[in-house]
Amino acid sequence: MLAAIAVSQSATDPLAGLVLGDVPRPEPRPGWSTVRVVSSSLNMHDLWTLRGVGHPPERLPMILGCDAAGYDEDGNEVLVYPVIADPDAGQGDETLDPGRALLSEQHNGAFAEFLSVPTRNLIPKPACLTFDEAACLPVAWGTAYRMLFTQAQITAGDRVLVQGAGGGVASAAIKLAVAAGAVVYTTSRSADKRAQALSWGARAAVPTGERLPERVDAVIETVGEATWSHSLKSLRPGGTVVVAGATSGMNPPADLGRIFYLQQRVLGSTGCTRGELVALLRLLDATGVRPAIDRTLPLDEIHQGFQLMIDGRLAGKLVIHPSGPQQSGTSR
Structure with missing residues (x-):
């Protein structure tokens, strides 16, 4: 073969x-x-x-x-x-x-x-x-599902920032978060990818590093060094950053003072369980998201x-x- x-x-x-x-x-x-x-x-x-x-x-x-x-x-x-x-x-x-x-x-x-x-x-x-x-679905969408619903535990009305709108996990996270009723913000260096994210239901898509209209409850982070500081600054006190990749570099500045003073949570996430993949399939069937x-x-x-x-x-x-x-x- x-x-x-x-x-x-x-x-x-x-x-x-x-x-x-x-x-x-x-x-x-x-x-x-x-x-x-x-x-x-x-x-x-x-x-x-x-x-x-x-x-x-x-x-x-x-x-x-x-x-x-x-x-x-x-x-x-x-x-x-x-x-x-x-x-x-x-x-x-x-x-x-x-x-x-x-x-x-x-x-x-x-x-x-x-x-x-x-x-x-x-x-x-x-x-x-x-x-x-x-x-x-299995790798990119399964990863996004676990980040949003298992780790960040988002619910309808939550504010979510998805860094790097062009990535496979990021595009899945935008669509899934919108389907769950979240208000989604996203970033990209590409105007075309920002426009595409808006077509998927994101409320705003801004150039990488640009200030958001409001602080968010959760950040979906797969970019790493290039967006890490922006992720923490965009997060509300007590909010959660979920990390499942670092395509721009693995060693961002920790900014520990911000993390402990604002009681922000940083959670790692890898892939998904079989049960989470089955749950993702049910969500797509119910919502029509593809x-x-x-x-x-x-x-x-x-x-x-x-x-x-x-x-x-x-x-x-x-x-x-x-x-x-x-x-x-x-x-x-």
């Missing part, structure tokens, strides 16, 4: 380590299921792997791809929960399992025609979602997709069809 494989890593030329090649189809194993992948989607995690961030080189070669939707061995339409972990190791929260692994970290990922995962990781795909839409898809590409054009991500030219998710352009990405 055809697959997109990371064979080497480079901080300056990440795509040099990405190759397309024929690999054997996964062998059946007890407790695991094989999925014929209809749709997958790109995530920054894939790019970090190619850059050598958080992925030891001794784990290469590795098929990339964290998200997948397709058919199980019985022809059922399924969505793949991407965290392979022991749900009991984290007191019922598999994201707290020290041995957890996202697809493509320790197990081959979804940029291939077939994927093998624990049977527990298969979730029925709702009929209301196309394969393309479903494949956008992920924004910038474009779809066949697997043999995946290098082009990664370059668009590197250049910051995506406005939404980029979906990959591992079996070629004949796959429509819609339910049969």
